[in-house]
């Protein structure tokens with residue numbers, strides 16, 4: 001069973017997404033947006049270490065290899081971990097729009113089980129933008145980029161100000177991020193969004 005709920009239908013008047021002129025070039029690795037991110041950060045030993053690459057237009061490809069610490073059933077990836085991989089890939093699209101946004105809604109279809117040791121090949125694109133609302137979709141395949149689809153998702157991201165994180169994040173981590181020049185540089189890149 002699959003399909004999209006009404007909440008993920010772009011409204012009348014939604015427009016096509018526009019790739020930001022300073023977006024990373026197609027093929028360029030994006031790198032983690034935050035070292036402690038469970039999805040992409042290099043400092044999380046049990047994290048997904050998902051690596052995302054800019055595609056053409058407002059699209060992304062990404063890879064994630066399922067490790068033993070990502071199991072739900074014996075030898076199989078946990079569904080929540082797969083949803084995280086989809087969420088992270090979809091979130092990476094915002095680099096191409098140069099917009100700070102968070103997931104408001106994520107709808108996921110789990111099509112086939114995903115064994116430990118498998119590399120998930122993800123592909124995502126923004127389909128429409130309406131004010132602060134960014135509509136997107138993603139698929140995950142195994143056995144290569146043309147292999148069978150094992151997971152797919154549709155999502156709605158909502159644009160936020162950087163204050164969203166400063167106001168709601170735990171103070172220790174916010175302070176550490178503010179003391180990290182690399183983190184400040186990444187945020188500044190987004191603040192110049194027209």
Ligand SMILES: CCCCCCCC(=O)SCCNC(=O)CCNC(=O)[C@H](O)C(C)(C)COP(=O)(O)OP(=O)(O)OC[C@H]1O[C@@H](n2cnc3c(N)ncnc32)[C@H](O)[C@@H]1OP(=O)(O)O
Nearest residue numbers: 007033087088091101102103104105131132133156158160
């Ligand atoms: C830096 C990038 C990190 C990327 C990491 C990967 C992505 C993530 O996992 S992000 C973390 C998970 N997400 C979150 O923590 C978000 C928690 N939620 C929130 O903070 C708020 O609900 C937030 C910011 C999404 C929206 O709140 P707010 O700014 O007050 O906006 P609000 O007015 O409620 O909604 C704006 C519009 O979006 C719509 N909307 C908001 N949430 C939803 C939803 N869940 N479903 C459908 N529509 C929604 C509203 O209906 C509204 O539409 P319209 O403009 O047509 O009236």
